[in-house]
Every structure is written in structure tokens, then in C-alpha cells.
Amino acid sequence: MQSIKEPNSCDKFNSAPKQTRKINPTRRSVSGQYAFRGDRAIPFESTLERDFLVRCEFDLSVLDVIPQPVEVPFTDSNGGKYIYTPDFLVYYHLGTGSHVNYPKPLLIEVKPTEQWRSHWRKWLPKWKAALRYAKFQGWGFHIYDESRIRDISFKNIRFLDRYRRMNVDQEERDQLIICIQEMGSCSIEYLLARYFSGIYKDRGLALIWHLLSVRKLECDISIPLNVSTELWVPEHG
Structure with a gap:
């Protein structure tokens, strides 16, 4: 054996x-x-x-x-x-x-x-x-x-996959990651209100989905994704 x-x-x-x-x-x-x-x-x-x-x-x-x-x-x-x-x-x-x-x-x-x-x-x-x-x-x-x-996790993963190859603004990307690192965790709703209000909301949401898809951000993938979803920066990935 x-x-x-x-x-x-x-x-x-x-x-x-x-x-x-x-x-x-x-x-x-x-x-x-x-x-x-x-x-x-x-x-x-x-x-x-x-x-x-x-x-x-x-x-x-x-x-x-x-x-x-x-x-x-x-x-x-x-x-x-x-x-x-x-x-x-x-x-x-x-x-x-x-x-x-x-x-x-x-x-x-x-x-x-x-x-x-x-x-x-x-x-x-x-x-x-x-x-x-x-x-x-x-x-x-x-x-x-x-x-x-x-299950729900798999459906969320497949949803996020469509954003994985998206081109993103490096400065906006780093800004979000640093903000979440400093706070420990925060909701998608908070990030959108702080950085992507008004007509920029959809762009900000797409960026967040991208960061989740490439594992730069983490969340509880076992529950439905929405603006109330809590985000944090993973320890490894």
C-alpha cells in the first residue's frame, strides 16, 4: 500500500x-x-x-x-x-x-x-x-x-467566472483591496457607495466580481451573492 x-x-x-x-x-x-x-x-x-x-x-x-x-x-x-x-x-x-x-x-x-x-x-x-x-x-x-x-456555491462560481478575464483598472483594483485590508471586512454595498456611486455602480460591481473570481477577494461563497455580501482579503491564494 x-x-x-x-x-x-x-x-x-x-x-x-x-x-x-x-x-x-x-x-x-x-x-x-x-x-x-x-x-x-x-x-x-x-x-x-x-x-x-x-x-x-x-x-x-x-x-x-x-x-x-x-x-x-x-x-x-x-x-x-x-x-x-x-x-x-x-x-x-x-x-x-x-x-x-x-x-x-x-x-x-x-x-x-x-x-x-x-x-x-x-x-x-x-x-x-x-x-x-x-x-x-x-x-x-x-x-x-x-x-x-x-449547489449554491457552484452556481456562484460559474457566475463569477464570466468576470475572470475582464480588463480592470489597476489603481481601482489596488484601492479596493487596500481598503478591505485596512477594515478587515466590509460589504459590497459599502464599497459601491464609497468608490462607485451613481453611474459608476455597474463598473464597480463588475470589478468586485472580477476580484472574487481571481481570488484576490474572499466571501462566503455558499450563500447567494448580492450587495450585502461581506468581503475580505484571503490569507493565501
Whole structure:
């Protein structure tokens, strides 16, 4: 079995799992390569897996995502011996946490709701094996379906994406970031009233959406975005 001696230690992992199974194009679902943070391409086998990667890319607490990370042996209900390869392993930044209470890496299986509800009895042995394997490594194991991936956060992320490549005024950009840093946090409504009143409101709002999309500003992405949304400058990103 592959192992990690110091999970998430100092946000580095020298012996982390690597992709164990090559993903080939298939006619049964949409597959491809997702350009993760402009650094490397991560393969996906469905639109739901792609959308999971979109969420991970936006989440500043996510350090890295390893596709097809490990091979887990298991025995099915009929005694057959098989190998199960979960979809992803997600590492998180240590942040301000301690090495005692660090954010555990997560072994992830991405599965549409209809599929896991229809086949959960058949798939339960391999998922139990993955849970045991993850615990042994000091990780967690979760199954992600549409309810965990395509929620309000995902809708907000997709909305902000249209502003990511927008050309912005550097002076206005820096002014907003410095203001929020000095205040600790403030609402979008406050920034618009202070810097973009009247006919400039739409331009100011677009600039704020852009700064959120490129992760120069942070907010609670799990609730609907509006002028009452509180903003702050992220610790890393």
C-alpha cells in the first residue's frame, strides 16, 4: 500500500500518491482534461467530475488534487477479489491549523445520485474498503454527488467566472483591496457607495466580481451573492 508519513505537513508532501490509472476517452460520458489553476491538466471522466474540479480550483483551502490516486483491494459480496480506484485525493493547506488538528486529505468518489442510490448495495464493499484504507492513511473518504457539487456555491462560481478575464483598472483594483485590508471586512454595498456611486455602480460591481473570481477577494461563497455580501482579503491564494 502507498502511504504518507506526514499528511499535509507544512503544506508539502514528498511521498504523495500519483495517478494510478490512465483515463481514456469514452462514448458513455464526457471526458477530458481540466486545466487546474493554469499549472497542470487533471483528467476527468464525466461532467460531474469536471464540476468537482471547478469547485476545488476555486477553493483557496485546496492545495492539490490527485486523480485516480490509489488502488484499493476489496472483496465483493460473492467473494470475488477486485481493485477499486477512487476518483480523487484532495489535499488542503494547513493554514493557521496545528499539526495535531490539521485538515485531513480527502479520498473522493464522484458519483451521480441516481447511480449510487441504484447500486449502493453492490458498491458498498468497495466503499467500505476505501473508508478503511483512508483511515489507515489518516485521510477521510466521502462520496460526492450533485447535492454536494452543484449547489449554491457552484452556481456562484460559474457566475463569477464570466468576470475572470475582464480588463480592470489597476489603481481601482489596488484601492479596493487596500481598503478591505485596512477594515478587515466590509460589504459590497459599502464599497459601491464609497468608490462607485451613481453611474459608476455597474463598473464597480463588475470589478468586485472580477476580484472574487481571481481570488484576490474572499466571501462566503455558499450563500447567494448580492450587495450585502461581506468581503475580505484571503490569507493565501
